[in-house]
Amino acid sequence: MSLFKEIKIFVFLFLFLALVMHFHAWVSHPIAHIKALPSSPMGMWHPLWLTAIVYAFLLIMRLMIVLLKKVLK
Secondary structure (H helix, E strand, O other), X not given: OOHHHHHHHHHHHHHHHHHHXXXXXXXXXXXXXXXXXXXXXXXXXXXXXXXXHHHHHHHHHHXXXXXXXHHHO
C-alpha cells in the first residue's frame, strides 16, 4: 500500500461522505455551508475525524482480507 494511494482513498472518502451526508447543502448553498462549519454542533473538524474513523475501519477490513488471503495460500 503506497502512501499516495492511501491519500487518494482518504480524499475520495472525504468527498463521498460530505456529498452523501450534506448533498442538499452542497447543491443549494455550498459557500454558506462551508462558512457555517465553525459553528457546527459536532465541531469544526468533524468532517476530518469522521472520515478518519471510516477510513480506519476500511483499512482494518482491507488488511484483514490481505491477511486472510495469505493464510489461505
